[in-house]
Amino acid sequence: MSDRRRRPLTARGLGALVLGVLFTIAANIVSAPILVYVAVLLFILTAFAVLAVYVPRRSGTVTRQVSTDLLTVGEESRVAVRFALRSLRIPHGLWRDVLPDAVTGSASGEYPPDSGVLRYPITGVRRGVWPVGPLILRTVDPFGLAQREQAFGDTRTVTVVPEVIPLAPLAAHWGAAGGTAHTASSRLGQGSDNLSPRHYVSGDSMRRIHWRATAHRGELMVRQEEEESSPDAIVVIDRAAGRWARADRGVDPAFEAAVSACASIALHLATEGYSVDVVDSAGSVIGTLRGHEDDRDELLVALAMLAPRGEARDLATIVGGTPPGPLVVITGRIGAADHSVLHHGGAAVPILLATDPAPEVITAASASGWTSAVLTDDISASWELALPERMLSGGGRVPR
Template identity: 70%
Template sequence: MRPGRPLTGRGVAALLTGVGCAIAANVLAAPILLYVAVLLFALVIVAVVAVRAPRRGGAVTRRISTDLLTVGEESQVAVRFDLRALRIPLGTWRDALPSAVTGDAEGDFPTDNGTSIRYRITGARRGVWPIGPLSLHTIDPFGLAQRVQEFGDTRTVTVVPEVVPLAPMSRAAGAAGGTAHTATSRLGQGSDNLSPRRYVSGDSMRRIHWRATAHRGDLMVRQEEEEASPDAVVILDRAARRWSPHTGAVDPAFETAVAACASIALHLVQEGYNVDVRDSAGTVLGVLRGQEDDRDSLLVVLAMVQPQGEGRDVVTLLDGTPPGPLVMITGRIDEPDAAGLRHGGAAAPILLTTGPGAGALAAAGALGWSTAELDDVSSAWDDALAGHVAPGGGHVPR
């Protein structure tokens, strides 16, 4: 049955049979066939009127048990449908689902009004997707006529990247474990960071801290205290040339890269790091300081991120301050690109690439990067921490 038609297959067959009987009645001079044709026509007309004539309205509300649905995660949708009609029709309901969400969102319409309809959905692809509208498909008791009505608005569901458990960063030689051990420093500019120190030859007289001088009896000057910079930086390379041309189809390599970005950033937070997540153009995708809202904000941004534009040099993205762990996640990269990939003095630079060209991993390793080919997130992370042999036989250091 095609919902766009007023008649079902049985109804079309009854109508055609009536036409055939009417023609045969004239050709064969058999009045009984004309009576049959009139009866079939009448049944079809009554069926259409019975299904189409009643006025119906309804209010639809949906509640999804999970605010953010992870790829591969299952959630429950509760739909309350309050139908306003003379009687509860017999038929089936169906909630429209996008291709990025799977689920069995259809069934027989309940015989009592105002009840909740429940079904389960599973996230299949990250993004923000609409669920709905709800459609009610009714058929007359003879199965001749049908009616499809849509009720209510849509409700969006946000499918965020899958977060994969990863091995501890402390497994890597030389990697410190947490905020207190890996923070680098720079001179602060705020007044809250000022502290006095003894005057030394060459200090400007304008920096003399008169209150501290009077208190201590020695000439004191203002000295900015050192501020801790972000302990870890995760960079997702979104440069369009690193990924497959945008054709509307899903790029599995980019999806893996986004999942790796989410997994690594949240993993580093769990290990005690403050984490900045940026793209290759310098746009801040997320700032993680251990708060649940920070986590959700990053996942929502990563749910919608796509390849675009061109990237910048990694060192310029660090604002001149080398972090502790620095994780760069990129796509296709050749040997010349890798040979110019500076990490700016990061304590633990890690490069994960979904499409390393010949000699690319070895070239990056020679600059001090720990490298791995990114296919499976967990395995690539283990390879980067442990060090491995790059294609061509060159050993990639940690």
Template identity: 65%
Template sequence: MRTRPLTTRGAACLLLGVMLCIAANVLAARALLYLGVLLVVLPLIALLVVRAPRRRGEVWRQISTDLLAVGETSKVSVRFELYAPGIPHGRWSDTLPEAVRGDAAGEYPGETRLLHYELEGVRRGTATLGPLLLRTVDPFGLAQRVQSFGETRMVTVVPQVHALAPLPTKVGAAGGAAQTRSTRLGQGADNLIPRPYLSGDSRRRIHWRATAHRGSLMVRQEEEEASPDAVVVLDRAAARWARPGDGVDPAFEAAVSLCASAALCFVQDGYSVDVFDSAGSLLGALRGHEDDRDGLMVALATVTPRGEPRDLRAIIGGTPPGPLVLITGAIGADDAARLSTAGASAPMLIAAGARPEALVVAAGRGWHVAALHATADPADAWEAAMPRAKAPHG
């Protein structure tokens, strides 16, 4: 960061001194010469006072949350140890990236070496926090010095998660009895009995810990027989989204936020959840562990529109899930006609910028459809697309 060595006051003092020296020579006024020399020398002495001392410092940062969500506030504590002759007076400020905002500045020195400020996530992604800047001035405010201290700290801003209503039990049941959901809530994959992998088993049922322990592929036997699965697909195909340069696409941001919200909603309701992108890449597999959630949120923090979409049947595999949520962008009627529900018991299609006829075509193919608006609450689109349990006859 380049900063002028003299403040505005110091530059004015120097300029005035030079003008007085010139005037003293023209008018032969010795008093003006003395005053001009004094005004020229003062900023130079101030520069020497401010910039001569050798300083070094160490910075430690602690953020109250490992992952900062868009719209969420986190507290940052900064310990600043400055090693310098005397105690300089000035202002400190922490360098903030565009992904976050906060009032990261204050007077130095304060009551303690511990500095505090609040940080708010404003844009998805990874960003660098720091370095810490210290701006000091001389007692007369003529010269200034800005120094940077400490290492930078990476901060990850993850999508905002919205509270969504759970699906009715009957429409979400698949792969076994729906009532088993309540007994699995909060349990992890370690409670399931693994068995050897057989040809045709879904890769979503692989028990990775048992596989690593035994040295051969193992799958979750009980989950395959009696637990519901849910699949969330985020269509990130480049053709679906507007990309004006490097700007942020509000529709895509709303889609990513809904993707995270839907996956976590299913987990809280007892489902095993797999989150894919439209190319078939696994963004996250949620089995009730906190690490699974964090892994998905980190993956969604950096996801961008790119690539071409694949057929949903190829992404999901041969085992139809219970709920299937496809979150997509601007699709036409031809695109909707090619969307297969892959045998899901509760297929939901939520589209941002889709043409009305596309939603009509998708509904005719068995999808429960809704439009996603970038400026509206994603929970409204979720509610509109939610399938309803049929009332019993009789």
């Protein structure tokens, strides 16, 4: 807890002091002692007001709960603040929670609240990890002459992740088998659920005996789990500093669209049955999607903190051979000289999305086997234009 630097007197309190000084001067000029008494009364009231708000010792604890672990850009969530104030008396005033520019919300109200809990909505505006707090309590004396603001508690971080946009299915444009998972059987130990029987081996749990298969074959059979594996897909987001606006110019809408597109495409491919690797233009792995519950959140958190930096490497080096499934590259400002972006290494389905490509890049990409489109704020439309079936004979379609 700490007192914030704010003038101790309200506008009314300053007016009372000024009026007291004027009465004192007027009393000497017009020889009216009554004005001196009035001035002294104003001074005493002002001093009493300051003492009333600053003398009481106050301390408190603050805990915050956000209704969602990860706040998506454009999504509304609710914050519940439990504020335990220790003081001689419960003050009446106004509270507000300090919010970063990346989050909007009506984080203020009257204190004490009727419910005992301070609640307010917040909406994600810009991705990143941002501090919320501290809690500010502003109290004013009964005469409205003095005021006091105090900050209570520490900050709590809120992670704002990029928006995930629904996309058209890739399988419908490339082939129904594109993302269909295939199975590979392997023997697993005790505790696995079975999908097919196999012969009993020493160490298998009796609970896993497949009694129907045992009766049919006349020998002990146990349940065997079939592991599912999926075709691989690679999503590359080009974060090379030269592709995007300079960091000192503020938020780059093109890069924000690229990050949102990266999250949307990666999660979309995962739902179509692919094992997805998300890497940046330097070859660093940002996230992987293998069907685990935490994969999605880990990828979104990593993308929430992504920023342009460094130089781009040759795409073939990043991919490391021929990708077995779709290869999606998301980039920014590219020209005809950026040949490294167009080396897809023989991928079966290479898709290129660029926010600011030179006209000849689309033609060159088409000649190299890419399907491509300009990435705009309408990520869903850009994705559909880049799908293989949507490609024009002379090159990728560019949204107007």
